[in-house]
Amino acid sequence: MGLLKLENISKVFPHARGFLKAIRDINLEVKEGEFVTIVGPSGCGKSTLLRIINGLIPPTEGRVFYNGKEQKGINLDCAMVFQTFALVPWLTVFENIELALIPRGLSKEERVRKIEFYIDKVGLEGFEEAYPRELSGGMKQRVGLARALAVEPKILLMDEPFSSLDALTAINLREELIDFWNDPQISLKTIIMVTHIIEEAVELGDRVVVLSPHPGTILDDIRVDLPRPRDKMQNGFNEIVNKIFSIIA
Amino acid sequence: MDVDPIPATPISKVLGLIEILDDKGGKESIYSLGKELNFEFGELLAVIKAGEILGFVETPGAKVQMTKLGKKLIEGDINQRKIIVKEQLKKLSLFKYFINFLKKLHNRSIPSEIIMEEIALHLPNENTESIFKTMLDWGRYGELFGYNSDSDIFYLDSE
Numbered sequence: 041m042g043l044l045k046l047e048n049i050s051k052v053f054p055h056a057r058g059f060l061k062a063i064r065d066i067n068l069e070v071k072e073g074e075f076v077t078i079v080g081p082s083g084c085g086k087s088t089l090l091r092i093i094n095g096l097i098p099p100t101e102g103r104v105f106y107n108g109k110e111q112k113g114i115n116l117d118c119a120m121v122f123q124t125f126a127l128v129p130w131l132t133v134f135e136n137i138e139l140a141l142i143p144r145g146l147s148k149e150e151r152v153r154k155i156e157f158y159i160d161k162v163g164l165e166g167f168e169e170a171y172p173r174e175l176s177g178g179m180k181q182r183v184g185l186a187r188a189l190a191v192e193p194k195i196l197l198m199d200e201p202f203s204s205l206d207a208l209t210a211i212n213l214r215e216e217l218i219d220f221w222n223d224p225q226i227s228l229k230t231i232i233m234v235t236h237i238i239e240e241a242v243e244l245g246d247r248v249v250v251l252s253p254h255p256g257t258i259l260d261d262i263r264v265d266l267p268r269p270r271d272k273m274q275n276g277f278n279e280i281v282n283k284i285f286s287i288i289a
Numbered sequence: 290m291d292v293d294p295i296p297a298t299p300i301s302k303v304l305g306l307i308e309i310l311d312d313k314g315g316k317e318s319i320y321s322l323g324k325e326l327n328f329e330f331g332e333l334l335a336v337i338k339a340g341e342i343l344g345f346v347e348t349p350g351a352k353v354q355m356t357k358l359g360k361k362l363i364e365g366d367i368n369q370r371k372i373i374v375k376e377q378l379k380k381l382s383l384f385k386y387f388i389n390f391l392k393k394l395h396n397r398s399i400p401s402e403i404i405m406e407e408i409a410l411h412l413p414n415e416n417t418e419s420i421f422k423t424m425l426d427w428g429r430y431g432e433l434f435g436y437n438s439d440s441d442i443f444y445l446d447s448e
Contacts, residue, residue, distance in 0.1 A: 160368070161367070162367070163367040163368075163370070163371060163430070165368075165371070165432055166371075166428075166429035166430060166431070166432040166433075166434075166435065166446060167429050167430075169435070169436075169437050169438075169439075170429065170436070170438075171438055174422075174425070174436070174438060176299035176300075176301055176302075176426060177299075177301075178299060178301030178302070178305075179299070179301065179426075206302065206305075206326075206328070207305070207325075207326040207327060207328065208301070208302040208304075208305030208306055208309065208326060208328075208336060209299070209301040209302055209305050210305070211305040211308045211309050211312075212301055212302075212304040212305035212308050213301075215308050216367065219366065219367075271312040272312075273312065273313065273314075
């Protein structure tokens with residue numbers, strides 16, 4: 041069994057005209073060390089799926105297994121990076137990262153050591169005392185990333201992390217994300233990222249899971265064997281993008 | 290001392306420009322880049338100009354081309370990139386001016402208001418706030434300048 045297994049996951053939300061089925065019968069297994077991207081159009085339940093994996097919301101049906109055991113409630117081995125950064129505006133960069141570590145019961149010294157390490161890793165040295173309002177979008181998302189990495193998660197969940205950024209900033213951060221993933225000093229090995237951008241899913245993922253809209257069901261699970269770093273000019277890149285596009289369309 | 294302005298663009302965009310040029314074999318037409326990135330032309334020109342004054346790109350004709358230093362930047366890890374950016378910042382007149390200015394002060398620090406006044410004095414045709422914000426973004430990335438908004442103090446981080 042992989043690190044994470046989703047078994048017949050469905051989620052129904054109450055709606056003004058009855059019920060809304062966000063996702064249906066999702067079966068997915070993720071192995072340790074995999075970078076899985078989940079792609080689908082708006083409203084396919086991608087973000088709902090991430091929140092079920094994290095344990096922030098329970099599935100209506102089905103079960104989540106983590107490390108072979110059924111997971112109920114919040115999985116503390118997961119950390120999330122959000123599209124809108126989710127930074128606390130009245131806290132500095134340092135304090136925003138520390139916020140994620142306080143509930144873990146670490147001593148102040150241990151917290152400072154970890155924060156300094158991840159600030160250095162994501163290139164935020166020099167920005168420690170800046171408030172979110174003083175940062176560009178790219179720097180804000182680096183804080184979101186440092187905060188998630190600082191809890192040293194077994195699985196990093198990323199909810200459209202580059203969608204709020206302009207194309208140039210997103211290119212830069214995508215490349216750096218792969219560097220973090222390959223960095224032997226960072227314990228992170230498994231990433232699950234949702235996106236609506238097919239090129240992004242192919243550029244980053246070992247596998248691209250393709251979801252249908254309303255409700256989200258898995259249409260395909262495509263392995264991407266292209267060498268990294270990947271880009272659109274690479275042989276085979278556009279073929280995979282076109283294949284996914286035709287599946288969704 | 291003559292002080293030249295800098296384009297109002299965050300350093301992350303400049304790094305992104307070098308990444309995309311690297312993906313494209315080192316050079317690309319400015320117009321094609323604009324279309325591909327969906328950038329407003331003026332905004333893209335500001336990013337390219339920023340890359341040029343930092344020594345990471347050149348702009349022969351309507352092309353934008355990565356320099357050797359740009360290649361070195363993109364091949365380095367995050368901390369190597371920051372060191373390269375810092376060295377390039379130290380060559381820009383705006384940064385040179387404020388490094389010297391801050392070095393002469395006690396604690397190498399001063400309220401940001403004074404920095405703004407200095408910017409307005411030397412660059413009267415520019416948007417002071419925008420120059421300050423950009424100088425701080427680049428300066429923080431290069432670990433050259435720091436700013437504490439609680440105390441409103443702008444300071445020389447390291448040289």
